[in-house]
Amino acid sequence: MISFVGRVEKDVEPPHLSGEELFHVVSEYGDIVFGLQSGKQKFPGFGLTHN
Amino acid sequence: MFTIKSDHGLSEAGYDKIIEWERSILPEGNRLKENFYAAKSMMKPLGLGYQKIDLCPNFCMLYYLKNAELTECMTCGHSRCKPRTGRGKTIVAYKKLRYFSITPRLQRLFMSPRTVEHMTWHQSHHGVDGEMVHLSDGEARKHFNSVHPHFSAESRNMCLGLCTNEFNPFRSFAAPYSCWPVILTIYNLPPGICMRPEFMFLSMVISGPSCPGQNIDVCLRPLIDELMQLWSSGALTYDISRKSNFVMRAALMWTINDFPAYEMVSCWSTHAKLAFPYYMENNKAFTLTNEGKTSFFDCHRHFLPLNHRYKKKRK
Numbered sequence: 221m222i223s224f225v226g227r228v229e230k231d232v233e234p235p236h237l238s239g240e241e242l243f244h245v246v247s248e249y250g251d252i253v254f255g256l257q258s259g260k261q262k263f264p265g266f267g268l269t270h271n
Numbered sequence: 272m273f274t275i276k277s278d279h280g281l282s283e284a285g286y287d288k289i290i291e292w293e294r295s296i297l298p299e300g301n302r303l304k305e306n307f308y309a310a311k312s313m314m315k316p317l318g319l320g321y322q323k324i325d326l327c328p329n330f331c332m333l334y335y336l337k338n339a340e341l342t343e344c345m346t347c348g349h350s351r352c353k354p355r356t357g358r359g360k361t362i363v364a365y366k367k368l369r370y371f372s373i374t375p376r377l378q379r380l381f382m383s384p385r386t387v388e389h390m391t392w393h394q395s396h397h398g399v400d401g402e403m404v405h406l407s408d409g410e411a412r413k414h415f416n417s418v419h420p421h422f423s424a425e426s427r428n429m430c431l432g433l434c435t436n437e438f439n440p441f442r443s444f445a446a447p448y449s450c451w452p453v454i455l456t457i458y459n460l461p462p463g464i465c466m467r468p469e470f471m472f473l474s475m476v477i478s479g480p481s482c483p484g485q486n487i488d489v490c491l492r493p494l495i496d497e498l499m500q501l502w503s504s505g506a507l508t509y510d511i512s513r514k515s516n517f518v519m520r521a522a523l524m525w526t527i528n529d530f531p532a533y534e535m536v537s538c539w540s541t542h543a544k545l546a547f548p549y550y551m552e553n554n555k556a557f558t559l560t561n562e563g564k565t566s567f568f569d570c571h572r573h574f575l576p577l578n579h580r581y582k583k584k585r586k
Contacts, residue, residue: 224568224569227569228582228583229572229573229575229581229582229583230582231555231573232573232577233573233574233575233576234550234553234554234573234574235553237549242549245551252485253331253346254330254331254332254346254485254486254488254489255327255329255330255331255332255344255346255347255486256329256330256331256481256484256486257329257331257346257347258331258346258347267543267544267545268552269551269552270539270545270551270552271539271540271541271542271543271545271546271548271551
């Protein structure tokens, strides 16, 4: 069981990415084929580094 | 009569009956149109119109620009039009997208003396420090102005917001139908009139019955093209208050959705641990040991500054 009592938060705030930085990250994932019949398309790292 | 019909939801048959009665009491030779269809035909040139674009029923592609002449989908091979039945010569597409071009609607705001005075309110008003009465007082907008000084130098340039959400035109217990209106709002206007229906422009209607899902990007293509054109080169617009032309540019500042629609617009799943499209993998979600569910409990404290007292709170 996870306990939160007495836990001290030591991590800092995650970085604020600008629009260009976000676009740069997202553009590395590659293109998908649009359409309801093209099925689910997942790139490597789904759920770990991207969603 | 058109205004009365739309304001009170008068049926077409009711409209025709009233017109029939009015024509009977008017003298001979009057020019009152005989029915709703004739009146609508007369009023049509005054409207700004819309464009019908054929769409693959599986949301694979739009029959638009260089693909306008295709007869079947390039991805799934689905036919563009329904097969002809009987003697009818009309060709009917399986699915159509109705697109209302935004540029003439924005230009019209500068042609009316009643609306043009409000179009520069976002830069002319003087807010109180520490109070935010409009989005132009926010830090995001000030940062945008500093990054794009050429855009912000012209106060008549437009700042837009894009809103979309699922809408069922029928009752929820009736046949399920997922219709997606896309609405553009103008953040140049003061808060009192910013959200009035006459200043919220319906840009397109994505018809159902199925939800487009992440394929909504296919349908948004004409709007994105027009917004890109308004951002890069702008549109020549007449300003009636200054009696001169200027090049109006527009920027899409925000998109406004609920969380499920956010998944569709951003193409980033809002489920599981990486539910935030902005912070991506930089969050501290965890899975409950016995339930197997994702939890975001106590994930907010690492957003606090280092010297905040809640960082070290032990109870």
